[in-house]
Amino acid sequence: MPPTRSPLLQGTLDLLVLKTLARGPRHGYAIARWIEDATDDALRIEEGSLYPALYRMERRGWIEAAWGKSEIGQRIKVYSLTTAGRAQLRAESAQWTQFTTAVAKIVGQP
Amino acid sequence: MPPTRSPLLQGTLDLLVLKTLARGPRHGYAIARWIEDATDDALRIEEGSLYPALYRMERRGWIEAAWGKSEIGQRIKVYSLTTAGRAQLRAESAQWTQFTTAVAKIVGQP
DNA sequence: AGTCGTACCTTGACATTCTAGGTACATGCG
DNA sequence: CGCATGTACCTAGAATGTCAAGGTACGACT
Numbered sequence A, B: 001m002p003p004t005r006s007p008l009l010q011g012t013l014d015l016l017v018l019k020t021l022a023r024g025p026r027h028g029y030a031i032a033r034w035i036e037d038a039t040d041d042a043l044r045i046e047e048g049s050l051y052p053a054l055y056r057m058e059r060r061g062w063i064e065a066a067w068g069k070s071e072i073g074q075r076i077k078v079y080s081l082t083t084a085g086r087a088q089l090r091a092e093s094a095q096w097t098q099f100t101t102a103v104a105k106i107v108g109q110p
Numbered sequence C: 001a002g003t004c005g006t007a008c009c010t011t012g013a014c015a016t017t018c019t020a021g022g023t024a025c026a027t028g029c030g
Numbered sequence D: 001c002g003c004a005t006g007t008a009c010c011t012a013g014a015a016t017g018t019c020a021a022g023g024t025a026c027g028a029c030t
Helices: A013-021 A028-038 A047-059 A083-107 B013-021 B028-038 B047-059 B083-107
Strands: A063-069 A075-081 B063-069 B075-081
Touching: A013 A028, A013 A047, A013 A063, A013 A075, A013 A083, A013 B083, A028 A047, A028 A075, A028 B083, A047 A063, A075 A083, A083 B013, A083 B028, A083 B083, B013 B028, B013 B047, B013 B063, B013 B075, B013 B083, B028 B047, B028 B075, B047 B063, B075 B083
Parallel strands: none
Antiparallel strands: A063 A075, B063 B075
C-alpha cells in the first residue's frame, strides 16, 4: 500500500508529533522514523513538513529543544513535551476523536 | 460541543460532499445543511469553503450542475455525482479509512 | 574516493480553508 | 409598510500548512 498522499495530514501532524513525544524525548529525524515505522509506512513524514512543524510547536511552547549528541557522536536536537504540550495533546486528541466520529456519521453509511 | 475548528477538514470536504451526493442530487446550500444536521453540528461547512470546493469538483468532472427551482421558487443549482465522481468517492473513502487506521496506530495507544 | 545514511535546515510553490464581504428574493412579524 | 431573518448563490484576499527540491555536514562502509 502506498503512503497516504494528499492533504489529509493537514492538522494531524502536530497531534502525531505530540503523541510521539509523549513516549519520551526524541530528535526530529527519529520522530519521523518512529511514526513511519509504527504505521508500516502508511504515514510518511516529509522533512520539509516536519522541521517547520517542530519550529511552530516550539514557538507555541508545546515542546522544547536541547542540543545533544547521538550514540555515534552526531549532533542532534532533542525535543521534549512541555506541560502546555501535554495539555495540547489532550485537546487535539479529543478534537481528533470528535472529528473522525463526525465524519464517520457521513461516510460510514451504506 | 463546539464545531471542529482548525485544519482537520482539509482534504475531507471533498469526501463529505461526494458521499452526500451519493444519496442523491442536492444543491449546494442543502449539502452544507445536510452535513451539519447529520453530524449534530459537529461539522460546520462554511460557504466560503463549500462553493469553491464545488467548482473544483465540477472542473474535475466528479460532479455536474444543473439550474433548477426550489419548491418555493428560488433558483437553485443542483449537483449530482458523475461516474468519475463515484470512482473518486470510492478512492477517497478507501484513503480515509487507511489514513485514520494509520493515525490510530499512533494515537490510540495508552 | 565515492556512496549511503543520519541529521539538520530553508525557500518557494501549491492547495485549501476561512473571514468577510456582496447580491437577490421570500417569509414572518410588529 | 418596514425590517429582520432565512434561503441561496458568489467572490476576493488573507492565512495556514504541506511538499518538492534544494542545501550543509559528518560518519560508516566499500
